[in-house]
Amino acid sequence: MAKWQKQIRTWIGRYFDLPSDVMLDLPRITTIGSIHVYIENHTGLLHFSDHEVRIQYKQGQVKIIGKDLGVKMMLKEELLLEGEIKSVEFLPEA
Amino acid sequence: MKVQQDFFQGSMRVKVQGKMIEPFLQACVRRGCVISNIKRVNEHEAVMTIRLSEWKTFRQLRKKYRCKLSILGGRGFPFYYRKITQRKALMAAFLLSVIVVFLLANTLWSIKVEGLTPELEANVEKKLKSYGVSPGKLTIGMDDPNDIQRKLLDDIPDLLWIGVNKKGTSYQLYGVEKTRHDTSKNLRPSDLVAEKKGMIVKTFIEKGRPLVTVNDVVKKGQKLATGQLVEDKDIFVHTEGEVIAETWYKVDQSIPMTQVLQLTDGLEIKEYQLKIGSLTIPLWGWWKENGPQFRSENKETSWEWFGWKLPIDLKAIHYYEIDSKKYEQSKDKIQKLGIITASESLNQYLGKEAEIMKEKVLHLREENGKVKLILLFKVHENIAVTKYISQGD
Structure with missing residues (x-):
């Protein structure tokens, strides 16, 4: 059922040329150099410390590793991180 | 914009302690809160900034996630406001100063009247006072300058026009007086008559028929001009005019040759007294001796308190030692002095319009230490006086 829905969504997105984050409920992650990370459309903050931040999204988790990390601003579905970012890693749920 | 909004709403720095910090924050955000500047201190502690208005939400959720909240400090307008209102004395002083400044700025401090005679000025000031416009009164509730x-x-x-100008805390009035034509002047038929003996120098008869010409010598009471326009006819008018005549004055003077001048030689003794009502209390210097060779000057200082005269006066008496000195003067000098003083007193007696033309020393003699001086003055003055004609019935 879920797989069928997903396929339909992908098809509609392609057909109408819609941005994939809207259609597929995926997070949009914008980084400004390596100092800021702007994450939209996430579903929750799982863990955060000054060297690692984990964020939940619909189909998995995002792991951001860096140094002196801090949350500049936190809204319902937005998150602005700042610090020295080293990597952004996706851990999709199988 | 956001920064300003946060300033007006107020924000707080809060420390969160607990094991479930992330779920707690997530729950708060889901309720619509905005969290900023989150820093992890250690495993069980984080510091963040939240809005003052969202504090309630945090407190409600705190128990559910077993977190401990503690406020580190507040920033923004609500906190400043509270800080200021807590200092009551400061607030009171501030309010008071505002009120005082307001009152002082709305007080009338001075009234200036220009362009009027002193009598009319006093009248204007009196009237102003009766309207409630006087220095020291509040301008609030005062009438409009117009x-x-x-x-x-x-x-x-008597006022032709007056301009009232309000300039800050003072009123400036500029008045123009009505020039009144004296309608009450008596215009009954009259003659001009000589006031004293003299030789006519100049005549100017505005109305009436002149009877004398230049170089005529007139006696006291002689008619100079008449209101009877045509001889032997009963047409009478009011006569007006000026007849300048040369008159003569003899001045007798006797001036002593030696003059005694009383000079102050600089020695001064001061004495102070305090007067309360009619009671006099010596304060200082009363023990000092002084004799008849001292001249005294009194100075009284009275104190006023908002227009009330205090019954206490300070009286200062200065005694100056007098040194009498005799001066002998020459005949020549005395003559000059005599002429000057005589002409001055004559000028005062005759008034402004008269003019001293010439003076002559008739007699100068030394007699018993005095100088006898007889002077003759030649004066040009108006000798015409109005005399009304009695027309009988």
């Missing part, structure tokens, strides 16, 4: 202007013009008939 109203004051109208009222003054209505109440004082």
